[in-house]
Amino acid sequence: MIVESNVALQPFNSFGIVARAQHLARIASEADLAALRADAQWRDAPKFVLGGGSNIVLTGDVKPLVLKVEIQGLRLVEDGARAWIVEAGAGENWHDTVQWTVENGFPGLENLAMIPGTVGGAPVQNIGAYGIELQDRFESLDAIDLVTGRAFTLDAAQCAFGYRDSVFKHVATGDNDFGLAGRALITRVRFRLPKPWKAVVGYLDLERRMEETGNFTPDAKDIFDWICAIRRAKLPDWRVLGNAGSFFKNPTVTPEQCADIIARDPKIVHYPMADGSIKLAAGWLIDACGWKGKSVGNAGVYEKQALVLVNRGGREDPVTGGEVMTLAKAIQTSVYERFGIRLEPEPVVV
Numbered sequence: 001m002i003v004e005s006n007v008a009l010q011p012f013n014s015f016g017i018v019a020r021a022q023h024l025a026r027i028a029s030e031a032d033l034a035a036l037r038a039d040a041q042w043r044d045a046p047k048f049v050l051g052g053g054s055n056i057v058l059t060g061d062v063k064p065l066v067l068k069v070e071i072q073g074l075r076l077v078e079d080g081a082r083a084w085i086v087e088a089g090a091g092e093n094w095h096d097t098v099q100w101t102v103e104n105g106f107p108g109l110e111n112l113a114m115i116p117g118t119v120g121g122a123p124v125q126n127i128g129a130y131g132i133e134l135q136d137r138f139e140s141l142d143a144i145d146l147v148t149g150r151a152f153t154l155d156a157a158q159c160a161f162g163y164r165d166s167v168f169k170h171v172a173t174g175d176n177d178f179g180l181a182g183r184a185l186i187t188r189v190r191f192r193l194p195k196p197w198k199a200v201v202g203y204l205d206l207e208r209r210m211e212e213t214g215n216f217t218p219d220a221k222d223i224f225d226w227i228c229a230i231r232r233a234k235l236p237d238w239r240v241l242g243n244a245g246s247f248f249k250n251p252t253v254t255p256e257q258c259a260d261i262i263a264r265d266p267k268i269v270h271y272p273m274a275d276g277s278i279k280l281a282a283g284w285l286i287d288a289c290g291w292k293g294k295s296v297g298n299a300g301v302y303e304k305q306a307l308v309l310v311n312r313g314g315r316e317d318p319v320t321g322g323e324v325m326t327l328a329k330a331i332q333t334s335v336y337e338r339f340g341i342r343l344e345p346e347p348v349v350v
């Protein structure tokens with residue numbers, strides 16, 4: 001295993017931001033990590049784990065040693081009475097993994113098709129779309145503690161999944177030892193795909209597809225194809241127009257706060273949650289503040305979905321992390337001034 005120096009990170013982040021890693025190591029196996037630990041120069045060096053780079057904003061060069069996870073492998077671990085258990089290497093492309101499961105007769109991940117990134121990134125932010133979150137299909141994962149070098153396995157409870165959240169997004173501090181951010185490298189993820197398979201088609205966009213096609217009993221491949229088409233129509237392809245998916249989380253408010261906002265803005269898009277809180281569509285809030293299609297420097301708000309910030313400069317004159325964050329702050333300020341709601345960014349700012 002070779003540690004490379006002064007590596008361009010533009011090809012490794014979906015915004016297409018220009019930044020460099022002082023040092024970068026490609027991790028294709030557990031043995032590569034062990035080799036790194038055996039080298040006194042790298043053993044205790046600060047490290048940054050990079051997956052697909054689809055949920056990060058790079059605001060400068062990365063000083064910690066970048067570990068680019070490239071662990072491959074897809075296999076059926078168990079064909080049980082109640083579920084298929086499938087395992088994927090953390091470096092596998094997420095969408096290709098979903099496609100592989102559907103095509104090989106292990107359905108259950110189809111609603112999560114077309115999400116950019118890698119398998120290892122999926123549990124970090126508990127990816128979700130069209131009625132399914134990763135935690136609904138999660139069995140366990142293997143990881144390596146970057147400080148001790150020890151391998152460990154976590155089940156769903158130990159991952160502490162929340163809405164676009166997990167133990168991997170929290171930093172352990174002195175009096176709070178909850179948090180594995182910067183501390184763990186996920187090597188493999190196992191999915192539990194329940195039998196018998198049931199279609200999850202409660203989402204409005206999917207109901208529309210059923211009406212349009214007259215197919216009210218879609219199989220997993222039909223849903224996979226519909227999700228691909230829906231996402232292609234709504235969300236920009238990062239290979240064409242750099243972006244990091246939804247830039248903010250959808251905020252939750254109390255029913256009282258929601259009633260107050262509805263009194264002023266009757267059209268606000270809101271959904272009741274199981275715990276009694278109300279989720280608001282952040283895209284609608286940003287749209288209502290007039291941001292759709294606007295730009296700050298080369299950072300823009302996507303024309304078809306105000307929740308997505310995009311790189312308007314392409315590969316040649318790309319947006320900077322600073323421009324993205326300036327636009328994000330301006331959006332946060334105007335949403336706060338109009339609705340009294342603080343939007344929280346979804347990507348990790350590096």
Ligand code: EPU
Binds near residue numbers: 128131247
């Ligand atoms: N809306 C507007 N204007 C906009 C954008 C949205 O009025 O500019 C309205 C829409 O009309 C719709 C509502 O807001 O009524 C919600 O929009 P949409 O269905 O596009 O979903 P979203 O809440 O914006 C979330 C996830 C997406 C996921 C979709 C589908 C978050 C932060 N985002 O988006 O996830 O694909 O639902 O399940 O939860 C991501 O996390 O990167 C991501 C793309």
